[in-house]
Amino acid sequence: MLPKLTKEKKKELLNAAAAVFAVALLYLIFHLTGIGCPIHFLTGISCPGCGMTRALFALICLRFSDAFYYHPLIYAMPFALLAYLLRRRIPKRVQRILLFTFIALFVTIYLVRMCDPTNDVVVFQPEQGFILRTIKFFFT
Secondary structure, three states: OOOOOOHHHHHHHHEEEEEHHHHHHHHHHHHHHHHOOOOOOOOOOEOOOOOOHHHHHHHHHHHHHHHHHHHHHHHHHHHHHHHHOOOOOOHHHHHHHHHHHHHHHHHHHHHHHHOOOOOOOOOEEHHHHHHHHHHHHHHH
């Protein structure tokens, strides 16, 4: 039998569900409008998480090498989610180490991918970004 949830726990679960729904809705809007990644759309520069959604879809379709190609850290996501769910049971020091390690991996992979001119997932094309195109439109 499941333990009874307290009011605080119910509120916390409801807030988490609302946040997940809001993010999913936002992604759906971005997808339907053709924006995709808002950072890339605005700046023309890929973010460190670029390719993660495509990697997830590839993984769902059991295309494991494609998933790794789109973003190598896709396979770390279940561990990150587990660490987040168990955060109250993990000592703060260990949490900080895990967080720093995860951020360092993201940044390292991002820099390596950004320096690879053959990489078509992570791109540096600021001239294609909405912000620079808007500036050029008004000032040229």
